[in-house]
Amino acid sequence: xxxxxxxxxxxxxxxxxxxxxxxxxxxxxxxxxxxxxxxxxxxxxxxxxxxxxxxxxxxxxxxxxxxxxxxxxxxxxxxxxxxxxxxxxxxxxxxxxxxxxxxxxxxxxxxxxxxxxxxxxxxxxxxxxxxxxxxxxxxxxxxxxxxxxxxxxxxxxxxxxxxxxxxxxxxxxxxxxxxxxxxxxxxxxxxxxxxxxxxxxxxxx
Numbered sequence: 104x105x106x107x108x109x110x111x112x113x114x115x116x117x118x119x120x121x122x123x124x125x126x127x128x129x130x131x132x133x134x135x136x137x138x139x140x141x142x143x144x145x146x147x148x149x150x151x152x153x154x155x156x157x158x159x160x161x162x163x164x165x166x167x168x169x170x171x172x173x174x175x176x177x178x179x180x181x182x183x184x185x186x187x188x189x190x191x192x193x194x195x196x197x198x199x200x201x202x203x204x205x206x207x208x209x210x211x212x213x214x215x216x217x218x219x220x221x222x223x224x225x226x227x228x229x230x231x232x233x234x235x236x237x238x239x240x241x242x243x244x245x246x247x248x249x250x251x252x253x254x255x256x257x258x259x260x261x262x263x264x265x266x267x268x269x270x271x272x273x274x275x276x277x278x279x280x281x282x283x284x285x286x287x288x289x290x291x292x293x294x295x296x297x298x299x300x301x302x303x304x305x306x307x308x
Contacts (some may be wrong), residue, residue, distance in 0.1 A: 123135055146200075180194060212230065
C-alpha cells in the first residue's frame with residue numbers, strides 16, 4: 104500500500120504471489136489472491152501488515168480476482184477455474200459462513216469482477232471468438248444475465264457508481280479510450296468523455 108501521493112510504500116505480504124487486491128469498505132482490510140501449492144487462494148489482511156488469514160479455499164482450483172461487497176464485507180465474489188482448463192473462469196459467491204454459490208458456469212473468459220449489494224458486473228469473451236461483453240446479473244436470479252455492451256474491437260471494463268445505481272465503463276482500443284455511463288439495465292447510455300490514449304483500468308472513489 105501507499106499514500107495517494109505515492110509516498111510511504113509498504114509491503115503487506117511476506118511471500119510472493121499476492122495479486123488482485125480488493126479493498127474492504129472499512130478501508131482497513133484488503134482481500135487478495137495468493138498462490139500456495141501451485142494454486143491461488145483468497146486471503147484477507149489488515150493494512151498494518153497483521154492478521155493475514157485465508158478466507159477461501161477450493162481444492163484443486165484457482166480462486167482469483169476477489170471483490171468485496173461494499174454493503175456487506177462478509178460477502179465476496181471471485182473467479183475460479185480448474186487446473187485442467189485454466190481459461191474457463193466460473194464466478195463464485197462466498198460469505199463468512201462458508202457458503203459457496205456458482206453464479207456463472209460456461210465457456211467464457213472472464214475479467215474485472217465487481218459487486219455491489221446483490222448485483223455483479225464483469226467482462227467476458229467467448230472462447231471461440233473475440234467479441235467482448237460487459238455483463239451484469241442479480242445474484243437472486245443468476246441465469247438472467249444482461250449484456251450492457253458488446254464490442255468486437257474494443258476492450259471493456261466497468262465499475263459501479265458509489266451509490267450502486269449506475270455503471271461507468273471504458274472502451275479501449277489502439278490509442279483511444281471512451282468513457283460511458285449507463286443504468287443497471289443498460290438504458291440511458293451516455294458518452295462522458297474521450298481520451299487520446301489507451302487506458303486499461305480505472306475506478307470510482
